[in-house]
Amino acid sequence: MSITLTLLLSAWAGSAGSPLTLRLEAPKPKIVVAEPLKLTLTWTATRSTEVVTDEAIILLDDGTGYRAYHETVFGTALVVHVPQKLGVGEERKTAHVLAVSGGMLKPGVRDFSFAFPRPGKYRAKASYDDVESNEVRIEVTAPKNGDAEILAKVQKRPDLLSEQWAFLEEADADRVEALVNEHPDSPILSRQRIGVWKRRLEHAHAQDRYTGKQPVDGEVARVLQEIESTPLEGTPFDEDRLLVAAEQRTAIGDRKRARQIYEEITRKHPDGHAAAVAKHWLSQEDAADVSGALKDPDDEPVVKASPKPKQ
Amino acid sequence: MKAYFRALDVDDPSASGKPVDDESQPADNRADADAALGFLVTDPATGALVFQALAPIGGVLQADVIDAGKSSETTRILRVSPRQGDNYRVAASTSAEWLSPTNLVVEQNTPRKGPDGNPLPPGWVDDGNGKPLDPALERVGLTEMLTVWRTLHVEVDALVSENPDADQAAMDLRGQSFTMVTRDRLIDNSGAFFTLDHPKADDWVGANVSVAFHGGDWYDVTSNRQMVATVKIGSGQPPLHDNLKPPAIMALQDKSYIVRDDEIGSLDASKSCGPTMCVADYALAVELLAKAYISLVPVVQATVDSVIPFTMTPGSPSTDRRNLIGGGNYALPAELRSAKTFWNTQLVSAFDGDAAQDLDPQTEAGFNLGLTTIGRVQDGSFKYKSSIFLETIRDLYAKPPATIKPQASQPPVPLRLSPEVTKRVTAHEMLHTLGLIHDDAIMCGGINVQNTAVGGTITDKQLVTLRSVDEPSTKPDPNATCP
Numbered sequence: 001m002s003i004t005l006t007l008l009l010s011a012w013a014g015s016a017g018s019p020l021t022l023r024l025e026a027p028k029p030k031i032v033v034a035e036p037l038k039l040t041l042t043w044t045a046t047r048s049t050e051v052v053t054d055e056a057i058i059l060l061d062d063g064t065g066y067r068a069y070h071e072t073v074f075g076t077a078l079v080v081h082v083p084q085k086l087g088v089g090e091e092r093k094t095a096h097v098l099a100v101s102g103g104m105l106k107p108g109v110r111d112f113s114f115a116f117p118r119p120g121k122y123r124a125k126a127s128y129d130d131v132e133s134n135e136v137r138i139e140v141t142a143p144k145n146g147d148a149e150i151l152a153k154v155q156k157r158p159d160l161l162s163e164q165w166a167f168l169e170e171a172d173a174d175r176v177e178a179l180v181n182e183h184p185d186s187p188i189l190s191r192q193r194i195g196v197w198k199r200r201l202e203h204a205h206a207q208d209r210y211t212g213k214q215p216v217d218g219e220v221a222r223v224l225q226e227i228e229s230t231p232l233e234g235t236p237f238d239e240d241r242l243l244v245a246a247e248q249r250t251a252i253g254d255r256k257r258a259r260q261i262y263e264e265i266t267r268k269h270p271d272g273h274a275a276a277v278a279k280h281w282l283s284q285e286d287a288a289d290v291s292g293a294l295k296d297p298d299d300e301p302v303v304k305a306s307p308k309p310k311q
Numbered sequence: 312m313k314a315y316f317r318a319l320d321v322d323d324p325s326a327s328g329k330p331v332d333d334e335s336q337p338a339d340n341r342a343d344a345d346a347a348l349g350f351l352v353t354d355p356a357t358g359a360l361v362f363q364a365l366a367p368i369g370g371v372l373q374a375d376v377i378d379a380g381k382s383s384e385t386t387r388i389l390r391v392s393p394r395q396g397d398n399y400r401v402a403a404s405t406s407a408e409w410l411s412p413t414n415l416v417v418e419q420n421t422p423r424k425g426p427d428g429n430p431l432p433p434g435w436v437d438d439g440n441g442k443p444l445d446p447a448l449e450r451v452g453l454t455e456m457l458t459v460w461r462t463l464h465v466e467v468d469a470l471v472s473e474n475p476d477a478d479q480a481a482m483d484l485r486g487q488s489f490t491m492v493t494r495d496r497l498i499d500n501s502g503a504f505f506t507l508d509h510p511k512a513d514d515w516v517g518a519n520v521s522v523a524f525h526g527g528d529w530y531d532v533t534s535n536r537q538m539v540a541t542v543k544i545g546s547g548q549p550p551l552h553d554n555l556k557p558p559a560i561m562a563l564q565d566k567s568y569i570v571r572d573d574e575i576g577s578l579d580a581s582k583s584c585g586p587t588m589c590v591a592d593y594a595l596a597v598e599l600l601a602k603a604y605i606s607l608v609p610v611v612q613a614t615v616d617s618v619i620p621f622t623m624t625p626g627s628p629s630t631d632r633r634n635l636i637g638g639g640n641y642a643l644p645a646e647l648r649s650a651k652t653f654w655n656t657q658l659v660s661a662f663d664g665d666a667a668q669d670l671d672p673q674t675e676a677g678f679n680l681g682l683t684t685i686g687r688v689q690d691g692s693f694k695y696k697s698s699i700f701l702e703t704i705r706d707l708y709a710k711p712p713a714t715i716k717p718q719a720s721q722p723p724v725p726l727r728l729s730p731e732v733t734k735r736v737t738a739h740e741m742l743h744t745l746g747l748i749h750d751d752a753i754m755c756g757g758i759n760v761q762n763t764a765v766g767g768t769i770t771d772k773q774l775v776t777l778r779s780v781d782e783p784s785t786k787p788d789p790n791a792t793c794p
Contacts, residue, residue, distance in 0.1 A: 050723050052716045054677060075684035076743045076785065078736055079668055080756040081677040082712045083723040104685045106784040107649055107693035129720045168686065205627050250510040284512040287536075 517673025
């Protein structure tokens with residue numbers, strides 16, 4: 001019975017003739033109004049093919065039919081995509097956050113909307129070329145208490161919940177940070193909390209440069225400790241918190257701690273998009289043994305690497 | 312004797328069909344809300360000259376009385392619509408009847424045939440029987456066609472390195488003492504190849520490596536780990552160890568090396584970024600905008616207002632002007648504010664785009680050649696800014712990917728680079744400021760960079776958008792089929 005179901009699902013989520021299958025999941029399908037929704041899209045292929053994962057389109061149905069949904073971005077970029085190979089048995093995961101759409105359409109004219117502006121039942125699916133994913137159902141309820149207060153404050157400025165616009169101007173970024181400090185556990189602000197941390201990391205880098213401290217011993221390390229010790233429980237963005245921390249640890253040369261965090265990602269969030277990043281990093285790190293890279297007969301003399309890089 | 316004027320809104324001479332000139336619409340290619348015949352009067356309150364409308368377009372305006380037997384001159388003002396591409400002719404006569412719609416017919420939506428049997432051209436004005444009304448006729452004077460042109464005033468700015476040697480050194484990885492060099496590997500046991508902005512394996516793929524003991528040879532990095540960078544030995548190149556045996560290498564006094572993936576020369580307008588110079592080139596934008604009756608005029612600026620100092624600070628996007636994203640989208644001086652009546656945008660010769668799409672490393676899943684944003688300039692107003700990423704363009708020509716995806720739902724195709732990428736990218740970004748989206752031709756990145764004619768053109772649908780835009784603005788992009 002389960003085999004039959006699996007086959008049916010594959011046929012439905014793929015497209016005749018295409019080797020590609022898309023599987024869409026919502027780690028947290030029950031949200032409140034204005035809360036960002038995270039979707040994870042898993043790409044697999046029955047034969048080797050080339051894909052441009054950036055070209056996946058999310059379709060959202062608010063009860064009036066499916067429409068392409070575009071999360072707002074700052075600016076319009078000319079990007080030429082280079083196809084990436086997706087082999088048989090390989091799996092690629094991409095994350096898609098639905099929070100705010102629209103943009104500034106004329107100088108000073110903001111035209112932003114929440115992805116989920118009112119309570120109700122929504123549906124989402126993904127498409128790429130002629131392949132469509134399965135459908136996920138989303139239930140959106142009215143916010144209460146602190147979340148209702150937040151919504152009242154951002155109702156006229158949905159862009160304050162967007163990833164990029166919210167942090168472009170210092171005054172807006174300060175406003176978002178104040179909201180996050182006031183409501184640290186609100187699901188509506190869970191993604192913005194990561195944005196606030198990123199901003200604080202940038203300030204910390206500036207401070208360490210000014211004081212002459214190494215980031216690994218200075219303010220950067222202090223902010224990282226806070227990030228690492230503050231799980232975003234009950235939200236789908238905890239893996240993003242860990243990813244920010246791991247990437248920063250790597251960048252400042254603290255690879256030991258980075259390894260621990262990447263391992264934590266694979267343990268705590270094995271099905272998310274961050275786990276794929278973590279596994280890739282760990283596999284490359286494991287392959288970084290220099291002596292193994294010098295086996296060519298022309299590579300005399302053999303040079304032994306230090307066991308661990310200098311921290 | 313009285314003098315009469317009549318302004319005529321005539322049909323578009325540049326097209327005679329959909330979508331540019333939809334003859335089925337009663338007022339196609341016309342927007343006469345503000346257009347009128349009248350004259351200038353002095354506002355008693357301000358002393359300024361203001362236009363006073365006396366007759367709408369198509370209506371007959373009675374002007375001065377002319378004394379019989381005397382030569383006289385009378386002037387009236389035609390205020391045109393503010394929409395680019397609208398066309399007018401003005402007729403004058405001493406008889407209102409001769410200017411009436413019966414006697415003065417404007418070729419508009421219904422093609423008629425002239426005396427020779429051929430369709431009358433758009434903008435044609437005649438007596439209703441195909442007989443031309445031209446200056447040769449004594450009873451009616453008629454102007455040539457007047458076409459409305461808009462001007463896009465562009466502040467042309469550039470990132471400039473104030474100290475190219477220092478900036479280049481800051482972007483390079485400059486190792487002082489390698490551990491060993493083999494035929495195709497550079498080894499540094501200090502773990503030097505992982506840096507703040509190259510923290511992972513293979514982050515240097517596509518960079519160039521040179522070792523000081525034969526510093527004129529540059530090698531292409533094909534992979535790297537923390538302590539090893541592997542290079543490709545190009546045709547005719549000596550091996551990386553330059554045929555020295557290990558003892559001789561170990562005995563070298565100078566074991567320094569350079570790993571470089573960004574060239575500060577990309578900000579030097581006297582140098583080449585591929586087949587063209589390292590500067591945003593708006594020549595194609597001028598040509599394409601002219602099709603929509605928009606004239607691109609660079610704003611005359613003081614050097615201090617057109618130069619943006621190049622800075623780079625790894626870990627600090629807001630002050631790192633290599634990659635122009637988010638907070639790093641620096642504010643520029645603004646001499647002028649943009650408005651419906653005065654179109655003003657900024658064009659910047661910039662360095663790299665999004666760090667994840669700047670071809671560093673070369674294995675990235677895309678390359679970002681330009682970006683148009685709206686943001687505050689230094690006086691606090693909002694303005695559009697188009698940035699052209701010259702270092703990414705240089706990189707693209709130096710080491711182009713094998714295939715690209717031209718549009719969504721299309722299979723990958725081999726990349727054959729146009730020699731005019733800089734011009735095309737500049738035009739693409741400037742066209743964004745006037746409402747074009749990613750949908751076709753030059754506005755599709757994957758078509759834009761290919762060496763085909765269509766990559767340097769706009770479609771008729773895009774021309775319609777340019778003809779109707781009333782100020783610099785962007786549109787939601789729900790149907791974008793390409794980036």
